[in-house]
Amino acid sequence: MPRFANSVANLRSSEIRDMMSLATAPDIISFAGGMPGNELFPLEKIDRIYQSLTEKEKQTALQYGPTTGLPSLIESLSDYLDKKGLPVKTNRLIITTGALQAIHILAKAFIDPGDPILVETPSFIGALSAFRAYGANLVTIPLNEDGMDIEQLKKRLDTTLPAPKFLYYTPNFHNPAGIIYSRKIKQEIVDLLKNKDIPIIEDDVYSDLYFYEEDLPGMQLIKAMDPEGIDVCYVGSFSKILGPGLRLGWMMVPEGIYRKCELIKQSIDACSPSLSQVIADKFIRRGDVYDYTASVRQEYKKRGLAMIEALEASLPAYVSFTKPHGGFYTWLQLPEGTDATAVLKKSIEKGVVFVTGQTFDPDAIQNNFMRVSFCNTDEETIRRGVPLIAEAIKEVCGH
């Protein structure tokens, strides 16, 4: 047996892989994955972009680029984020190989083994995996319907020693919980963390996929509030607004954090794929990103509403769930003490998969929740699959 580093002992066996292999089995209805529907990708736009590339742009696409990203993409992305009200002029951008790499780099920048960090429960499995890879002590704060439980946050801040290295949170269309943070909760987080030397990692990869424009003002990012006395590391991605296969994300961070993260990225993959960057740059410059997000937003809204309707029609009364206003997920709460894995087993027999709550619990314990995605199945399939999940629940929990 090779003598592996102690620091990687925390890495757990590959639940994501198992889940994905299930999710791609033929004939099974999958509400498990967090990927966009294949049929929604902007293939024609990409074709037009490819046709428009000059010889020089194709050479750039095949060559190494700067570690922090191609200057042209940095420019177009800055403009895109500026229009969203983000403080691009007083921060620096790093293009990363997916948003997960941005989170991984920040994890490496801040975490020594045993360091406490603050995370929501439930939380994004990819981020948890990056934090575990550096031996973080995951200090959890439960989620309510309008964001993290502020009383619990206060308590954690008072009792966690040494002070947590950062707070990681997902403001909009939370994965897996499906919620939007309220303005009030975000303001309270800012007030609590001010001048405490605890940066915020704000992971916002779903906010373009809103169902209702009237939600937009409340969805303002803490990064856009630009609070004094807190280092806010804002993380975003092209995965939901173009395609995850490009592996492109970004972080927007203050100068000091930028410099450290650049060095870390240099040691991880030297630079992100230039081919993907050239295409993403054109996708913004031609305005494709605006048309495309407008159209997928409509499609995900149809799917989300079909999911809500189907769940309301078939779930027993003792199951509650968040009605999503955007994003990819619904989050079902089963009666206390129910084992969602038993429901999953029954459900697979019926030809439907989802992800059990335990996967998203930083403590890997609480399992009376289910994440049911609507991103990768059409309305008809949603209407067919949801009643089968409801049946599985009833078989485990009673009618």
Add this chain to the structure above:
Amino acid sequence: MPRFANSVANLRSSEIRDMMSLATAPDIISFAGGMPGNELFPLEKIDRIYQSLTEKEKQTALQYGPTTGLPSLIESLSDYLDKKGLPVKTNRLIITTGALQAIHILAKAFIDPGDPILVETPSFIGALSAFRAYGANLVTIPLNEDGMDIEQLKKRLDTTLPAPKFLYYTPNFHNPAGIIYSRKIKQEIVDLLKNKDIPIIEDDVYSDLYFYEEDLPGMQLIKAMDPEGIDVCYVGSFSKILGPGLRLGWMMVPEGIYRKCELIKQSIDACSPSLSQVIADKFIRRGDVYDYTASVRQEYKKRGLAMIEALEASLPAYVSFTKPHGGFYTWLQLPEGTDATAVLKKSIEKGVVFVTGQTFDPDAIQNNFMRVSFCNTDEETIRRGVPLIAEAIKEVCGH
């Protein structure tokens, strides 16, 4: 100041970036970079590949793929490596975001802060940066013209406590030293490491760029020898046989190491770019890789020979250098005690850049060497630039 992790204190300021920004200044002749020439990329082949993609393949290109790589690419790459005599059937492949990511993942898998590892001096700066990022204690073995100094390797193995976590080496067309390891030295490394639980990381990204077919038998990889009693982690890349902008490399490793590295990769970027993988897969399947490497091999040979000729014609007798048989680099040895940085300054005044030896010294001390690349400049530019370097040397060291 943010409270960064202690573990990243080792990361040094960005010499590579500084070097690259110099290297891309207009009007300067650059022998600094390690990138292929822009004019050598197979743009027409890539166009034909893009035109040939089906709708389904384009969807795959935009979607998440498995963490270890697209099955189709794993298959075609296995076939490609099988033809090179590598033991694909008894090992596992992971597609990585460049060869550097493969090295980074292996570094993370094995290194806890303070762990000794064995590296050559000089050595590849990217690998050193990955090893430093995990706080490795770099134990150095000097290079001779036929590979590492075996007496020094023995001594290091006898005296390094605890035992080194692995040995990292570059068998063919070494970066920066330009040498090929002899069969004899590779066999002695194998004999010394057998059953010692010290894996070998074999970094072989240049071997397709040989000048002389008669060198091939001697260039056999330790991975291809498939020695018993040693875990050999073979690392390769599409950067030199297609284009670095795709950010695609691979590791071929035994099962136990594969499983650990898969988990680490999952936490770093989930998967490598699918778009790049779809193109690389076609590039192998259509046989393009064979035509293309055959043609660039001829071009780099012309450049390499022009470099050797120009150096022989203009260098003072007290400067020795390795005559490369392939790859991208020549490595010049100045008189003991010379500071190559002084030569670089003079050289920049004359409009030519290269990289000083210190950059590649794991101890960051020895500086009487210069890496002069011939990959990214045509023959005429080589003939123009080399005499200027020779002048700079003479101005610093005398005639």
